[in-house]
Amino acid sequence: MLDSLVESLVLTFSWPVFFFLLLGLLIGIFIGMIPGIGPAIGLTLALPFTVVIDEISAMVLLTGMYVGGVYGGSVSAILLNVPGTAASAASTFDGYPLSRQGRARDALAISAAASAIGGLFAIILVFLSTPIITELVLAFGTPEFVLIAFFGLAMITVVARGSLVKGITAGMIGMLLATIGLSPGATEVRYDFGSLALYDGLDLVTVILGLFAIAEMIRLSGETGGIAKNSEITGSVLGGLSEIRRHARSLPKFSLVGVLIGAIPGAGSSVANFVAYGEAVRSDSSDDTYGKGNPRGLIASEASNNSSVAGSLVPTLSFGIPGSIISAILLGALLMHGIQPGPSLFSSNLHITFSIYWVVVIGSVLVIPVIGLFVVTRIGAITKINTKYLIPGIVVLCMFGAYAIRSNWADLIVVLAVGILGILLVRYNYSIIALLLGMILGPIAENNLDRAMQLSDGSYWIFFDSTISKLMWVGIAIFVLTPVIKKYRNRT
Amino acid sequence: MSLIDTISNNAYVEALDDERTIAVLFLVLSAYTFLESYSFVEQAARWPRYISVIAIVGCLLVLAKNVLPEPLRLFVDDESSKLVDRELEAELEEEQPADDAFDLAASVFTLAGTFVFVVLTLTAGYLVATVVFVAAFSWYFDIDYKIAAGYLVALLLVMYLLGQGLNIPLTEGLY
Numbered sequence: 001m002l003d004s005l006v007e008s009l010v011l012t013f014s015w016p017v018f019f020f021l022l023l024g025l026l027i028g029i030f031i032g033m034i035p036g037i038g039p040a041i042g043l044t045l046a047l048p049f050t051v052v053i054d055e056i057s058a059m060v061l062l063t064g065m066y067v068g069g070v071y072g073g074s075v076s077a078i079l080l081n082v083p084g085t086a087a088s089a090a091s092t093f094d095g096y097p098l099s100r101q102g103r104a105r106d107a108l109a110i111s112a113a114a115s116a117i118g119g120l121f122a123i124i125l126v127f128l129s130t131p132i133i134t135e136l137v138l139a140f141g142t143p144e145f146v147l148i149a150f151f152g153l154a155m156i157t158v159v160a161r162g163s164l165v166k167g168i169t170a171g172m173i174g175m176l177l178a179t180i181g182l183s184p185g186a187t188e189v190r191y192d193f194g195s196l197a198l199y200d201g202l203d204l205v206t207v208i209l210g211l212f213a214i215a216e217m218i219r220l221s222g223e224t225g226g227i228a229k230n231s232e233i234t235g236s237v238l239g240g241l242s243e244i245r246r247h248a249r250s251l252p253k254f255s256l257v258g259v260l261i262g263a264i265p266g267a268g269s270s271v272a273n274f275v276a277y278g279e280a281v282r283s284d285s286s287d288d289t290y291g292k293g294n295p296r297g298l299i300a301s302e303a304s305n306n307s308s309v310a311g312s313l314v315p316t317l318s319f320g321i322p323g324s325i326i327s328a329i330l331l332g333a334l335l336m337h338g339i340q341p342g343p344s345l346f347s348s349n350l351h352i353t354f355s356i357y358w359v360v361v362i363g364s365v366l367v368i369p370v371i372g373l374f375v376v377t378r379i380g381a382i383t384k385i386n387t388k389y390l391i392p393g394i395v396v397l398c399m400f401g402a403y404a405i406r407s408n409w410a411d412l413i414v415v416l417a418v419g420i421l422g423i424l425l426v427r428y429n430y431s432i433i434a435l436l437l438g439m440i441l442g443p444i445a446e447n448n449l450d451r452a453m454q455l456s457d458g459s460y461w462i463f464f465d466s467t468i469s470k471l472m473w474v475g476i477a478i479f480v481l482t483p484v485i486k487k488y489r490n491r492t
Numbered sequence: 493m494s495l496i497d498t499i500s501n502n503a504y505v506e507a508l509d510d511e512r513t514i515a516v517l518f519l520v521l522s523a524y525t526f527l528e529s530y531s532f533v534e535q536a537a538r539w540p541r542y543i544s545v546i547a548i549v550g551c552l553l554v555l556a557k558n559v560l561p562e563p564l565r566l567f568v569d570d571e572s573s574k575l576v577d578r579e580l581e582a583e584l585e586e587e588q589p590a591d592d593a594f595d596l597a598a599s600v601f602t603l604a605g606t607f608v609f610v611v612l613t614l615t616a617g618y619l620v621a622t623v624v625f626v627a628a629f630s631w632y633f634d635i636d637y638k639i640a641a642g643y644l645v646a647l648l649l650v651m652y653l654l655g656q657g658l659n660i661p662l663t664e665g666l667y
Contacts, residue, residue: 163568164567165550169515172546172550176521176544183536185535190529190532191525217606218606221598221599221602388629391602392647393643395605396626399610409614409667412666413610427514429511
């Protein structure tokens with residue numbers, strides 16, 4: 001095993017593999033920053049070109065794009081409130097307020113360092129505990145998937161600061177939006193108004209673009225000056241790094257959340273960053289600055305979304321189960337090069353598996369810190385540019401990106417409509433996070449609930465059978481009851 | 493006084509400036525999804541029906557906030573978050589220059605401009621829509637025409653390159 005590890009390291013640093021690694025990471029960071037494009041579309045576009053290169057270079061290029069894309073999505077999320085990917089949506093909650101306070105450099109440094117440390121911690125964890133994680137992933141059946149969704153939804157009670165009822169209502173509206181289109185089991189097309197354009201429902205990234213980017217651009221156009229409201233950008237790379245040092249003890253926890261949720265097929269980084277953010281808020285409930293520029297909130301999101309990349313590799317490589325669209329593309333690339341995912345990747349083809357792991361390590365240790373701390377932090381100055389020069393470009397690119405996702409004209413209307421909804425939600429203190437959680441977790445809950453009820457012939461005891469289920473119920477109870485009890489205590 | 497100012501100062505618009513407006517909107521939406529679910533087969537109807545009921549209850553609680561008993565009202569009102577927001581807003585106001593007031597008319601213009609952009613993209617394509625949107629935006633926000641022209645060319649170049657890769661037509665309507 002150690003031989004394979006060294007052999008794959010040498011291989012990764014050899015020509016032209018290392019070139020493809022750097023290329024993948026740089027392209028990934030770039031496409032991650034473009035609203036709506038993101039790593040999924042980038043990998044899809046790159047996949048046919050990998051036919052002409054060897055299998056190691058192909059996997060290294062695609063994995064590099066994946067790692068870079070997840071990180072790049074956070075840059076636009078922090079600077080412009082435009083998450084490049086769903087995995088970066090939670091980074092807007094505290095990253096963008098930091099930019100507004102003139103601390104963009106702090107925020108970008110936090111993002112780079114948390115992504116790097118999180119990614120590194122995650123890959124070490126995956127490397128050391130792949131057998132345990134695979135056991136754990138296999139232990140998750142349909143009922144446990146339902147409980148994961150419920151667990152995420154229970155977080156609404158934590159993240160919906162202010163009115164609990166308004167938070168839950170927003171979550172339900174998010175879930176209702178997610179019911180548009182073909183139902184699970186393909187039995188019915190719901191709320192489509194007879195239009196084929198709504199057959200596949202609403203796309204998550206499209207909704208995120210509207211909710212964050214368009215809503216924010218419309219609001220920003222009513223202000224003068226740049227995004228940063230302070231006259232000087234006060235943040236610095238060192239300032240950001242000192243925040244990382246201050247919250248160093250929380251980093252492994254957020255990374256672990258990323259790995260575990262990333263490893264669960266169907267959950268992935270779009271869920272991981274919300275769960276980690278929710279945990280950050282829950283475990284630090286004395287602090288009311290979450291959502292207003294709390295560095296720990298940003299660390300939670302950034303550490304978890306990069307860790308989820310490593311986590312998602314586990315089911316993909318171990319069983320050939322793609323947990324997300326990106327994992328499916330990676331799987332496609334493996335198959336395209338004649339490599340069968342599964343046990344062979346941990347025996348005769350171990351060097352390929354390790355090369356993929358090395359991409360995450362090198363990306364986390366060398367590329368993201370170097371580019372993130374020394375190049376990207378300089379982009380922080382963008383927050384001083386008068387927004388009237390930024391708004392038209394961002395609006396046009398968001399609308400372009402929204403159409404690029406699946407070539408559906410209705411997505412443009414969705415972006416605009418959801419943008420207006422986003423303005424109203426912020427204006428009247430309804431939680432945007434809750435709405436998004438509902439939108440992400442609703443389909444997971446419905447799909448698996450339906451299946452679980454069929455498996456159990458309608459008996460709800462299926463949700464209490466396994467030890468994991470019982471533990472998850474305890475977790476859900478803690479999440480739901482803690483804020484309720486706290487609210488009563490505060491009043492009395 | 494401009495048309496937009498007249499609209500924004502209108503008494504009806506002021507009356508709408510209430511959290512209950514969005515609760516009514518959500519109530520209508522969830523009532524529709526609830527009723528519509530009866531046109532689906534049972535398997536597809538169950539989930540949206542449950543969710544709609546919870547959403548309806550939530551909306552009704554928000555609408556009836558003022559008449560709710562104290563223990564229940566505790567979970568509906570958001571006084572604590574408003575208190576924090578006001579403190580933060582006050583801090584931000586101190587940091588901002590005095591002339592940094594919010595211009596509602598400009599936001600309404602951007603919203604209307606985005607709407608026109610979407611309509612034009614669907615009917616005439618990205619090329620026409622982008623030219624019109626950037627030109628109108630630059631005119632309204634007083635951006636120097638040379639900068640606007642350069643900006644437009646750069647934007648179209650990016651769109652052209654991405655469009656080539658992603659096979660997105662720029663010169664024809666998407667609808």
